Amino acid sequence: MxxxxxxxxxxxxxxxxxxxxxxxxxxxxxxxxxxxxxxxxxxxxxxxxxxxxxxxxxxxxxxxxxxxxxxxxxxxxxxxxxxxxxxxRQDLLFMHAAALEYNGRALLLVAPSGSGKSTTTWALINSGFRYLSDELAPIHTGTLQVHPYPHALCLKAEPPKPFSLPDETLHTSYTLHVPVEGFPGDWGREPAPLAAIFFLRYDPESGEPQVKPISKGEAGARIYSNALNLLAHARYGLDAAVKVAGHSLCLELVTNDLRKTCDLIKSTLQH
Amino acid sequence: MQYRKRENLTVQSVDEETLILDLDSNHIHQLNPTASFIWELCGGGISVDRLTELFAENYDIDGKTARVDVENVVRQLLDLGLIKTD
Structure with a gap:
């Protein structure tokens, strides 16, 4: 035992x-x-x-x-x-999202399963971002800090070069799990204030990756649709979703080339 | 005919937009600023004629254009089950 x-x-x-x-x-x-x-x-x-x-x-x-x-x-x-x-932990709003930390601030990547969240997360980890989660982003509804949930990053396929996976990767019948020990840098251990939410849309035909702001209303609706424990919160979680949207930079991100996508996320956060 | 908001909706304003949560249909709706303006006016029951007057005044447009816009929005709000008729 x-x-x-x-x-x-x-x-x-x-x-x-x-x-x-x-x-x-x-x-x-x-x-x-x-x-x-x-x-x-x-x-x-x-x-x-x-x-x-x-x-x-x-x-x-x-x-x-x-x-x-x-x-x-x-x-x-x-x-x-x-x-x-x-x-x-009903004080937290759990979102189906990847979360990373950059310069002490948290960003979320929101997208349906299978649309590149974890692959983009892995590329960002290899581009100077700290891992918080690739799947579950718990946000404190009072402080709006994102708490780390650093389980092994889970991919369904090998990412493209140069973002190869480390030897520590666990291969199962359907998934690849990268334990935090296999990361090129440290992972986030403390909550970080939420700065930005990127709603991902993968479009290989779009040429360059693009980012554009979306309204707080649209962001609130999208956050609501991706929250997991809405009934734990007042007014079915609507106020919490709107609060998160209201205090974050909310953007739609059209992704394709991974390296360029990482550079675009980084430059967006620096401005 | 008077139009008024349906009951049992959870509503939150965000900037000039409105989010409406309909737990009966399990949908969340996002109203743009013009739809939000019309939705708000439906609070106490209101006719399309009066909506058109107020809409034209608020957006400084002619009555004919306002009527088309109002009828479009009212139809959509009815289709979505967010307003009802008396």
Whole structure:
């Protein structure tokens, strides 16, 4: 039995892994959250390996999900765990977005799944930005600070050169997970004030990447559509979404060439 | 015929625009400044004639142009279920 203790957004999670392999998998995925073992957990998980191959994920000693392979295990653990954390951190507005830090300020990348958020995030990490998350951006609705959620960056395909992945990358049947130890620089460990939100649209035919401001109303609607725990907030989260839009630079970003996209994001933030 | 806002909508103004959350249809609507102007006037019940007068005055345009714009917006607001008729 190997035990992993994680502190995710101040929520302490204990994961009992029946074997070193499943422990190693989750350690790669969540190494940035590992904490000391002398704290009482808020959430309890167990992982058992199965024969034929697969895993059982238990929550509070009850079966939560059966996973066919490594991809399934990480996917189900992530989904269940983040839902439970959202219940315990109702002061945060959780957005489906990537988050990075640049010069002490946070920016979000908002886009549907599969449209290049994580690939752009990986390119930005290799261009001087600090990683906060590629998937989940928790924003404190009072301070408007973005909290780090630095799980292993998850890609569905190898990014183009020169943004190759490090040797530490975990390959599953469907995904590539880059643990924070494989990053070229440090990752964000503290909340950072939200400065800008880029709403991404991938268009390989558009020539150069382009950025254009959008109205606060449009930004508020898009933020609302990408928020995950709206019912935890007053007036169904509408005020929180509008507040986030009102205090941020909100832009539509048409992406194509990764290097040029990174340069455009950097120059936009510098102005 | 009088037009008025539908009940049970969650509304927030943002600059000159309006966001309207309709939990019955699970949609969020973004009204531009002109639609927001008309939406606000529908608060207590109002006719298209009166809307047209106020719209023409506010945007300093002729009555015929204002009528076309108002009818377009009112039709869309009705289609979206954001206003109703008495």
């Amino acid at each position: 190997k035990i992993l203790i994680l502190r995710v957004l101040e929520v302490v999670i204990r994961v009992r892994c029946a074997d070193p392999y499943s422990y190693g998998l989750l350690l790669k995925g969540y190494s940035a959250f590992v904490t000391g073992s002398d704290v009482e957990p808020d959430l309890e998980y167990s992982v058992n390996s199965l024969d034929p191959p697969g895993f059982e994920l238990l929550f509070n000693n009850e079966l939560a999900q059966t996973a066919e392979d490594e991809y399934d295990l990480i996917y189900y653990f992530e989904k269940h765990m983040t839902m439970e954390v959202q219940k315990l």
